[in-house]
Amino acid sequence: MPKDGGIGASTKRREDNRFLTGNGRYTDDINLRGQAYVHFLRSDVAHGRIKGIDTSAAEAMPGVIRIFTAADFSAAGGLPCGWQVTDRFGQPMQEPKHPILAEGKVRHVGDPICGIVAETLEQARDAAEAIEVDIEELPAVIDMAKALEDGSVKVHDDLTSNLCYDWGFVEENREAVDEAFARAAHVVSVDLVNNRLCANPMETRVAIGDYDPWNDQHTLYTTSQNPHVIRLLMGAFVLSLPEHKLRVVAPDVGGGFGSKIYHYAEEAFCTQAAKWLKRPVKWASTRSEAFLSDAHARDHISRIELALDADHNFTAIRSTTLANMGAYLSTFAPSIPTWLHGTLMAGPYKTPLVYVNVRAVFTNTVAVDAYRGAGRPEATFQLERVIDQAARELGVDPVELRRKNFIKPDQFPYQTPVALEYDSGNFDATLDKALQLSDYANIDKRVAEAASRGKLRGIGMSQYIEACGIAPSNLVGQLGARAGLYETATVRVNATGSISVLTGCHSHGQGHETSFPQIVADMIGIDASQIDLVHGDTANTPMGMGTYGSRSIAVGGSALVKATNKIIDKAKKIAAHLLEASPEDIELKDGKFSVAGTDKSVEWAAVTLAAYVPHNYPLEDLEPGLEETSFYDPNNFTFPSGCYICEVEVDPETGKVDIVNFTAADDFGVVINPMIVEGQVHGGLAQGIGQAMTENCVYDENGQLLSGSFMDYTMPRADDVPSFTVDHSQFTHCTHNPLGAKGCGEAGAIGSPPAVVNAVIDAMHRGGLTHVRHIDMPVTPSRVWAAMQN
Amino acid sequence: MYAFDFVKPSSLDEAVAALADEGAQPLSGGQTLLASMKQRLNAPEKLVSLRAIPELQGVRREGDTLVVGAATTHARVTTEAAADYPGLAALAGQIGDPAVRNLGTIGGSLANNDPSACYPAAVLGSGATVATNRRKIAADDFFAGMFTTVLEEGEIITAVHFPIPQRAAYAKFQQPASRFALTAAYVAQFADGVRVAITGASEGGVFRWSEAEAALSADFRPEAVAGLKAPAEGMIGDLHGTPEYRAHLVGVMTRRAVAAAR
């Protein structure tokens, strides 16, 4: 049994007390003395040339303090892109400028043109209506294939085309893959769309800029998953502010799912305007604005091809994708369809040859970037759909086809043909567990019973592996990352033995305030309630890279283990002094230091007190105090894996799909807090099911967003998802981090979409509708019904 | 939202007087009006709340008729009409979520005449009469196309008079995002025939499906309409369904309403 509050205990989330009682403090809860409000006048056309902006009438309106346009920011840099992708021909990607306010052209509906700062928000909005913007409308570039045609209108006049890059991976394998396809006994392919999504965290984005002339210090309060990254990007690249003059604070953050990783224009605007106006400037996004300004996600059009030999061994994979970048490059956008996508195209299988081609395209749409899973859901969707299709075409069991091609437990570490070296995994184990928990063996009975009620029932599976816990800095540096991806922890032990843990990670719903202390409590053997986590403020946390890519426990938790070990080492030396023994003989158990083989001992709090009141202390050998920092840079990704099985019933009259069972058997390595991990899986599954069944960002040909509110953008709701069966008993240790833990935050969203679609297609086939080969996500009632008709 | 004046009269006469002012508009549950004001799509200079007027409140039976006050919330109709007119009560219980049902009202819904709203189907399907401060309007005359009714400037709905059918039911297929009706059918059987009203489907708003009415008047069973197909022409096509899909759902939902009628 795990120790209460220690590693492996389902300790209740302490932060929920304040969240559930209305005592959370989010960015919008912060109101500074003398604060002014900014409203952004945003483009209502997708593409156009700005011929003139007349703000004179608006300037004279009540309460207006100042109206800013791009001209005011001519000295500022553009919003930087944090990753440079090199194309198939060794050339860097095309990288357009992303100005804070639209310069010369507007490039998507929602592109900010003016920032109107006024005494009240309503006054700012009133003034916005009095601004006259003369825009010469240009044809909107929306369709990716057309955007790449010769002679297409260009989103960026200074680039050679709308192509950001044409990426090939592994380029050296291109011909070998083609040959493998030519030789193959069977070739199966599926054309599919990975639908565009909008993350829609419950809390919309907010930014407050503040400037203090007393110490010439800028402060930005913002809804961010990674305040240090914002400080670095905005300070160094946009506003030329050195780190010691810029503080970034992200208090409680109400969900992010990736969309709050990026540095956004509104943050730079508020920070700079506060200095110019000598007043705090606040911006809070409305939900409508969020649809038009938060980074969107996914939006791939792909062809996936699988080659098999006569014995049904996979011999090659070829994947060809058009990836939408939107109008500008968001912070990590170029890396998503490439290094977070192409490298996963081996999946859990032994396929020896893989070639992935991705062409990234600029369009007159909101920028696209990472969202829960980021690249890995797109890869998993392709693989798990084409394998199901192969099983159908070959007339073999989809479970056995997968199992036959699995990398087996004794083959780890396993070098894939797409750069990654998987350290651990046991795909047969999670598969068997999921089969058992889902009662897969008796599906035929349930299909027959459903048929008696007039329903088409089907079952579908997906076996995923993903790479997270990002990332080894030297490796990602070679791949084009412009930042390191280590994480930090400072363990500050106080005189009475209580502990403040300072981390560069930042929870936006993951429960760090509970799980991080569990690690320290377990290692030292004191009560977790004596330990608090400090995060979200660059002024009082060590430089760290934040929370995304399922990295916080795997990377940040590992930094914490290292720092805590330093604390324990030093504390043992102090204890040895107090106990007049040698440090090697000191044991730490349950918060007590004792001399091995004796009954001599000293309590944790006595040692910590000695560290800060060093009267009886080896001052000649040891500094007083008890505070240690570690920077941990992982030497590999972590590779969670698992098997998801989805069972659906389709109403043949309406096409409505109901998920009746969903089983997730994951391998997350060592789990710190099982309850939190299950919550992460539930949330991930809900979002994966949302992608598969309900969510869709749709633009019309003029670049107007048709799904710009919750009246049309279908967020999954509680009654859209079943009661999940989740399991993480079939785990293998991560071999390269001190916790043995793998990331768990994104798995649900990565593994679930293909399981859902496979189940729907299975239901069609079991119901005799054998012409239905594929239905694009989201598998809405109208799409399913239409597919059933032909 | 733009600035506006707000009054909350306690009698119908005061409300009518207040609405005579330039730019005045009635406010009932605010579930439609306030959202459009927040988006600055609607800018009344004065809101006249109808929520404190006793004669606009409540559900009462008058012989074979159920009278619902215009400012009665969906939640009240759900419980208070249940005994006398269960089909209507069940429809009200399917509108939006609890927050919407506790504020939104039948009068606001009818005046708004959203082509995907639920109440218009019950009113047309029951052959109800819409009473205003000026006149009584038969359901067949009240709805005048998407978001349009025959209400005049300053005219307030005061109540809706529903003849109580022998049996009735509402079958709603939800638009997945808004959960309004993607297509829904209200079927009511009276001694002198059957009425079928369809909402959510047509570009013209709520309509009576006369072929189905004729078939069901002769034989009130789902099978009686199994062979009928509504034409796709004139149906709404959007993100959530093509005209063909909606036309198909007209048939499915009508059959389901017949099967559920009681």
Ligand SMILES: Cc1cc2nc3c(=O)[nH]c(=O)nc-3n(C[C@H](O)[C@H](O)[C@H](O)COP(=O)(O)OP(=O)(O)OC[C@H]3O[C@@H](n4cnc5c(N)ncnc54)[C@H](O)[C@@H]3O)c2cc1C
């Ligand atoms: C989240 C959500 C979900 C919803 N789901 C559904 C659904 O599933 N089905 C459905 O049918 N509806 C749905 N609605 C709409 C809801 O039923 C509203 O209550 C209704 O459309 C308007 O009623 P109201 O009382 O709120 O009117 P208000 O918003 O106050 O007013 C609407 C319009 O009617 C006018 N008006 C109001 N009362 C009168 C009157 N007595 N006489 C003349 N004019 C008047 C107002 O001036 C205004 O123009 C939903 C709304 C929301 C916010």
